[in-house]
Amino acid sequence: METEMKFKQLLTQYTGLQPENISNDMRFREDLSMSSLDFMTLLGDIEDEFDIEFEESDQVHITTVGEAIELLGRYL
Amino acid sequence: MTTYKLTPAQNMHNIWIHNYGTQQVSGVSIVAALKAPMEFSLLEECIREEYRRSGCLRLQFTKPDKKGNVKQYIVSKEKPMGEIKLVDLSGLTYDEADSTMQHWAYETFDGDNIPMCEFRLVKLPQGYNGLFVHMDHRLIDASGMVGIMGDLFGLYASKVFGTKQPDTPADFKEVLLKDLEKCSNERRLEKDRRFWAEQLDTLGEPLYSDIRGRGVLEASRQKHNAPELRAADIVLDDLFVAVKDYYLEPEPASRVMKFCERNQISPTNLLLLTIRTYLSKVNGGQEDITIQNFISRRSTIDEWHSGGSRTIMFPCRTVIGRDTEFLNAALEIQLLQNRIYMHSNYDPALIAEEMKRRYNTPDNTSYESCYLTYQPVSVSTNSGRLKGIPMLVKWFANGAATKKMYLTVSHTDRGEMKFSYHYQTACYDDKDMELLYYYMMKIMFKGINEPYLTVGEIMDSI
Incomplete structure (x- = not known):
């Protein structure tokens, strides 16, 4: 839960939406209007925040907030 | 005075200035004018307010070392900006006015520890009135310039028509520090x-x-x-x-x-x-x-x-x-x-x-x-009563x-x-x-x- 909240707080900086208004089924591109640059920059911030390093092959499959949180969970 | 390293994006321009031996390569200029009468004293007030609101407009650079490296610092918002001239080009043809502004765009900011942006108020042919801005690219890029112009016209609309003031811009220094932290991680x-x-x-x-x-x-x-x-x-x-x-x-x-x-x-x-x-x-x-x-x-x-x-x-x-x-x-x-x-x-x-x-x-x-x-x-006026007024925008x-x-x-x-x-x-x-x-x-x-x-x-x- 703490991971999810931290992740959504990061996402707030990109979307302006409060964490409680970000649901896990939201899609980065279609629902949150994030460009590829935004998404990749967000991944970089997550890596810094959680001190992890994503495999590139994992990154391409993420389309929703829930998928990103699940992926993050696997690295922690 | 606190000085900071340049970010990689700023450094890119700084390297060009050093390698090509002239600050001219780092100039960026734009004119934005509305086909409407303007209260220039109010517009000038808005420019001075924007100067206080946007830290990047107050950036200056130290003297370069032998390799051309410089440091940057943000001048206090309390230090007033210089003169803002009103230039009347309305009696010229459009091409003549364009040529005059093109020459302004060729000007260089020569020296260290000096302001790196200059505003002019302009009366243009065919009833257009607005402002011309000439800056150093280490202060701003095209998206940043579009944001500042939008902010300026928003401020102007709020003063003339009483519309809502544009939101306060994000703190430039905070964002700069975050950037520097990221690139030194x-x-x-x-x-x-x-x-x-x-x-x-x-x-x-x-x-x-x-x-x-x-x-x-x-x-x-x-x-x-x-x-x-x-x-x-x-x-x-x-x-x-x-x-x-x-x-x-x-x-x-x-x-x-x-x-x-x-x-x-x-x-x-x-x-x-x-x-x-x-x-x-x-x-x-x-x-x-x-x-x-x-x-x-x-x-x-x-x-x-x-x-x-x-x-x-x-x-x-x-x-x-x-x-x-x-x-x-x-x-x-x-x-x-x-x-x-x-x-x-x-x-x-x-x-x-x-x-x-x-x-x-x-x-x-x-x-x-x-x-x-x-x-x-792109530059636009989405500020209530200004919306829909024909606008002239040109990058030089x-x-x-x-x-x-x-x-x-x-x-x-x-x-x-x-x-x-x-x-x-x-x-x-x-x-x-x-x-x-x-x-x-x-x-x-x-x-x-x-x-x-x-x-x-x-x-x-x-």
């Missing part, structure tokens, strides 16, 4: 270094391609007596730049954007594919092509609303065979670009250094002839190009796509640009109409 730096090294490990030394074909590289090979040379000379002593603009009409422009939307390809990547296909065609089918692409690194809300110079260029190098389908080629470029985005905090000067170290290329040579920037945002070339050909693609408020080619006259002429635009359109539309054609089939058919 050792772990991140190492990851970026690995990524860029891997590009060279995998593909080896890049190969130059020119808008005019193989002759340019051959001439460099002869000059350096190096038949295997893969980079071509750049021009340092004649930086004069000319501009050729083309407008793609709203209907075909809309087809381009719909293709991008339908296939989830960003317009930048479609443009990169289009240019690389042209370069491949005129360079004997060369498959290894590099184009420098500018990325406007604005993702967080604060980054969008803090002004500053965040645009940075990275080489987009792809090796795409003739048999690759157009759509797949676009996706291949997109995949690479996405990987580059992840590493866009890196300083491109370090990539250039690494290539120089590995391949020992002669000084003042390059692997690229084309530079691209796609600029989706600084007159000194560091790049052989720099293409800016943007959208007009009439729904067109604007292709603005800035080229060094020492390298190209307007005929080259005409051909480039003509073939770019042929390639792009052939590709979006028949995305399953191969790149080779498209090259052969045009």
Whole structure:
């Protein structure tokens, strides 16, 4: 839960939406209007925040907030 | 006084200033005017208020060291900005007024520890009134400039019509510090270094391609007596730049954007594919092509609303065979670009250094002839009562190009796509640009109409 909240707080900086208004089924591109640059920059911030390093092959499959949180969970 | 290092994006401009020996290469200028009477005293008040609101406008630089390195600092908002002149050009023809402003754009900010931006209030022909801004690119990029102009007109509308004041911009200093922290993060730096090294490990030394074909590289090979040379000379002593603009009409422009939307390809990547296909065609089918692409690194809300110079260029190098389908080629470029985005905090000067170290290329040579920037945002007045008033917006070339050909693609408020080619006259002429635009359109539309054609089939058919 703490991971999810931290992740959504990061996402707030990109979307302006409060964490409680970000649901896990939201899609980065279609629902949150994030460009590829935004998404990749967000991944970089997550890596810094959680001190992890994503495999590139994992990154391409993420389309929703829930998928990103699940992926993050696997690295922690 | 607290001084800070330059960010990689600022450093890119600083290196050009040092290498080309003039600040002129870092000038950026724009005029924005409304076809309406203006209360210039109020507009001046708004400019002074914007100067206090936007920290990037108050940036100054220390004296460069021997290598040209400078530090930056933010002047206190309490220190008043200098004089803002009102210049009346309304009695001139439009072309004469344009020529006057073009000369302002050629001016340089010479000296250290001095303001690096200048505003003028302007009365223009045909009833247009507004302001002209001339700045150093280390303070601002095009997106930042668009934001500041929008903010200024918002402030003006609030003073004249009592509309809501625009929101306070994000704190420039905070965003700057975050940027500096990111680019000095050792772990991140190492990851970026690995990524860029891997590009060279995998593909080896890049190969130059020119808008005019193989002759340019051959001439460099002869000059350096190096038949295997893969980079071509750049021009340092004649930086004069000319501009050729083309407008793609709203209907075909809309087809381009719909293709991008339908296939989830960003317009930048479609443009990169289009240019690389042209370069491949005129360079004997060369498959290894590099184009420098500018990325406007604005993702967080604060980054969008803090002004500053965040645009940075990275080489987009792809090796795409003739048999690759157009759509797949676009996706291949997109995949690479996405990987580059992840590493866009890196300083491109370090990539250039690494290539120089590995391949020992002669000084003042390059692997690229084309530079691209796609600029989706444009200056507009969305502030209540100003909305709908005809607006004149024009960006002026600084007159000194560091790049052989720099293409800016943007959208007009009439729904067109604007292709603005800035080229060094020492390298190209307007005929080259005409051909480039003509073939770019042929390639792009052939590709979006028949995305399953191969790149080779498209090259052969045009």
